[in-house]
Amino acid sequence: MEKYDVAIIGGGIGGLMAAYRLKQNNPEIKIVITERGNNLEKRFCPAGKQKGCIHCKTCSITSGYAGAGAFSDGKFNLGTAYGGTLGEELGDDKANEYIDEVDKILNKYCTSGIPQIYRSNDELKLKCIQNNLRLLDMNVKHLGTDNNYITMQNLINALGEQGVEMKAFYDCEKVEKSGEGYILHYAGEKRLEAKNIIIATGRGGANFVAGFCRDFGVHMRSNHVDIGVRVEMKDIIWREFSDRIYEPKILYKTKTFEDRCRMFCFNKGGLVSAENNHGIITANGHSYAEADKKTDNCNFAILSSIRFTEPFNQPTEYAESISRLANMIGNGSVLVQRFGDLVRGRRTNDHRLGQNTVTPTLKATAGDISLVLPHRILTNIIETIYALDKVAPGTANDDTLLYGCESKYYSIRPEFKNNKFELIDGVYIIGDGSGICRGLSQSGAMGIYVADCISK
Numbered sequence: 001m002e003k004y005d006v007a008i009i010g011g012g013i014g015g016l017m018a019a020y021r022l023k024q025n026n027p028e029i030k031i032v033i034t035e036r037g038n039n040l041e042k043r044f045c046p047a048g049k050q051k052g053c054i055h056c057k058t059c060s061i062t063s064g065y066a067g068a069g070a071f072s073d074g075k076f077n078l079g080t081a082y083g084g085t086l087g088e089e090l091g092d093d094k095a096n097e098y099i100d101e102v103d104k105i106l107n108k109y110c111t112s113g114i115p116q117i118y119r120s121n122d123e124l125k126l127k128c129i130q131n132n133l134r135l136l137d138m139n140v141k142h143l144g145t146d147n148n149y150i151t152m153q154n155l156i157n158a159l160g161e162q163g164v165e166m167k168a169f170y171d172c173e174k175v176e177k178s179g180e181g182y183i184l185h186y187a188g189e190k191r192l193e194a195k196n197i198i199i200a201t202g203r204g205g206a207n208f209v210a211g212f213c214r215d216f217g218v219h220m221r222s223n224h225v226d227i228g229v230r231v232e233m234k235d236i237i238w239r240e241f242s243d244r245i246y247e248p249k250i251l252y253k254t255k256t257f258e259d260r261c262r263m264f265c266f267n268k269g270g271l272v273s274a275e276n277n278h279g280i281i282t283a284n285g286h287s288y289a290e291a292d293k294k295t296d297n298c299n300f301a302i303l304s305s306i307r308f309t310e311p312f313n314q315p316t317e318y319a320e321s322i323s324r325l326a327n328m329i330g331n332g333s334v335l336v337q338r339f340g341d342l343v344r345g346r347r348t349n350d351h352r353l354g355q356n357t358v359t360p361t362l363k364a365t366a367g368d369i370s371l372v373l374p375h376r377i378l379t380n381i382i383e384t385i386y387a388l389d390k391v392a393p394g395t396a397n398d399d400t401l402l403y404g405c406e407s408k409y410y411s412i413r414p415e416f417k418n419n420k421f422e423l424i425d426g427v428y429i430i431g432d433g434s435g436i437c438r439g440l441s442q443s444g445a446m447g448i449y450v451a452d453c454i455s456k
């Protein structure tokens with residue numbers, strides 16, 4: 001059986017950055033990154049405008065080297081204001097230092113153009129405050145989908161040249177204690193041995209983390225879940241914001257329920273995409289940097305945050321069952337509905353969709369999202385759309401499209417043994433899968449931080 005000093009489970013930005021720093025600290029260290037999905041250059045999603053999701057066994061959008069962010073448009077948050085709570089865990093100064101390190105590494109491998117930096121803007125912030133909206137404020141670096149992809153491929157190639165082993169289609173099912181280290185069991189009866197393990201399995205690895213915590217008696221805290229829709233409209237409606245700050249991230253406290261709703265993951269000139277999360281198809285969005293790949297539309301998520309209290313402790317399953325219901329009504333696909341149809345209480349059909357002034361960029365099933373989303377979530381989303389319409393008039397147009405569902409799970413948050421994010425002796429957890437991060441910069445920063453802890 002092959003033996004390693006460190007086995008990293010998951011080849012997203014967290015795992016890649018951890019490997020990079022471990023090698024920087026000790027070039028002799030023997031590292032393997034095992035990944036459930038494919039090598040980056042072979043990741044391909046057959047779904048598109050003409051063809052819906054065909055339910056691949058491993059989703060190329062969410063799984064594979066470079067992780068969930070591989071086809072994202074590479075918005076890199078230059079701070080801790082959002083994208084996770086690493087600042088709370090390490091202190092803002094230290095977290096920012098590590099974010100800065102990630103930024104420098106990405107700059108080194110970013111060979112296809114100079115990324116643009118968007119700075120925060122007081123005028124827009126004020127406009128939002130005057131309308132009961134809170135614009136989250138941070139400088140953001142934008143690589144663009146293509147540039148982000150090339151940067152990640154360059155980084156992966158560099159790791160390979162430094163002797164980091166990579167094993168694609170290695171889906172880790174179980175970890176077993178063995179002497180001083182661990183045996184990792186993969187699907188297909190593959191195994192390997194390692195002294196240390198870094199779990200970097202992202203959001204898609206929630207079940208693996210839950211299984212690990214059960215096996216080793218690590219306590220898990222129930223966290224919150226965000227459920228909602230992807231919203232698409234003409235790009236011009238949000239241009240005042242996107243031209244100045246690139247990505248508006250806005251919070252709203254809804255009137256009826258006083259719940260927190262957030263608008264985020266904005267894609268200027270972008271495309272709505274479908275994601276396959278273990279057979280459940282959900283909506284997402286991305287955009288390309290090149291002008292010839294831009295669409296006339298922009299898209300963003302509006303999600304309602306739910307924090308469950310006792311005795312209920314299955315928030316992920318709750319969100320999944322809502323998305324499954326959308327897939328059931330949508331004949332195995334995401335649903336799409338015009339905002340005008342939603343507020344009039346009628347389904348969208350192909351005829352009305354065909355006449356819509358906003359052309360959908362994802363082939364989804366025209367239907368009725370109100371048959372899927374619980375009343376509270378739906379009310380929150382509708383109220384948020386009307387609130388956003390005050391700062392970007394046109395958002396609440398009849399022809400605005402809502403794709404259902406989109407959800408973000410942050411439900412599993414294991415309890416760490418110490419401030420090294422160690423779960424049990426020699427096993428660490430980083431990135432989105434730790435319940436701490438929600439973005440590229442903090443996931444990468446956490447990877448470097450844990451690598452430093454292991455090296456010490």
Ligand SMILES: Cc1cc2nc3c(=O)[nH]c(=O)nc-3n(C[C@H](O)[C@H](O)[C@H](O)COP(=O)(O)OP(=O)(O)OC[C@H]3O[C@@H](n4cnc5c(N)ncnc54)[C@H](O)[C@@H]3O)c2cc1C
Pocket residue numbers: 009010011012013014015034035036037062063064065066067068069070071072073074075076077083170171172173200201202203204205208284285286430431432433437438439440441443
């Ligand atoms: C469409 C999209 C757009 C996004 N855009 C942005 C953006 O612009 N800016 C931003 O900051 N963030 C963005 N995000 C979020 C960002 O991608 C994530 O926060 C980030 O990728 C988390 O990194 P990670 O390394 O923790 O996990 P991931 O990137 O999710 O990587 C985890 C990897 O682990 C693998 N894995 C899971 N379980 C196992 C297992 N049991 N065995 C082996 N391998 C396993 C998965 O296949 C996956 O490749 C976006 C996400 C999506 C889906």
